[in-house]
Structures are given as C-alpha cells and as structure tokens.
Amino acid sequence: xxxxxxxxxxxxxxxxxxxxxxxxxxxxxxxxxxxxxxxxxxxxxxxxxxxxxxxxxxxxxxxxxxxxxxxxxxxxxxx
Numbered sequence: 535x536x537x538x539x540x541x542x543x544x545x546x547x548x549x550x551x552x553x554x555x556x557x558x559x560x561x562x563x564x565x566x567x568x569x570x571x572x573x574x575x576x577x578x579x580x581x582x583x584x585x586x587x588x589x590x591x592x593x594x595x596x597x598x599x600x601x602x603x604x605x606x607x608x609x610x611x612x613x
Contacts, residue, residue, distance in 0.1 A: 579604060 540561060547554060583602055589595040 544554075546552075579601065583598075583605065586598050586601070587594075589598055
C-alpha cells in the first residue's frame, strides 16, 4: 500500500533525524513535481489504459504494464 510506504519513509527520516520542511513536502497531492516539472495524469493516457486491448503476447503485456505504471503515483487504489 502506498500509504504504508510513505509511513515507512517518514519513520526512517525520523529515526535518522532527517528534517522535512512542511512547506516543501506534499503528500497525497494530485500533481507531482520533480526537477521543476509538474507531472499529472494525462486524460489521454488514462483513456489509453481504459481502452487498451487485451494483451495477445508478452510484448503487448509489457507495453500495457509500462503505460499503466506511469499512473501509479496518482492513485492510492491503483492495482
């Protein structure tokens, strides 16, 4: 579960006395910002996942998994 992973990271930060700035830390946000770029789930990609045909071979399966993994950071219920 994503929230268990976040708790684990926060616990580890506390144990090692790493200080996080609350103004610079966002949890469960709909947007993710990395290296000055904002990332968000594109409706086109979400639609592509919903409309993806059943994989017929390992290459198709890998394509689907790669596409779907791009969205994992935006949904706590992704599975």
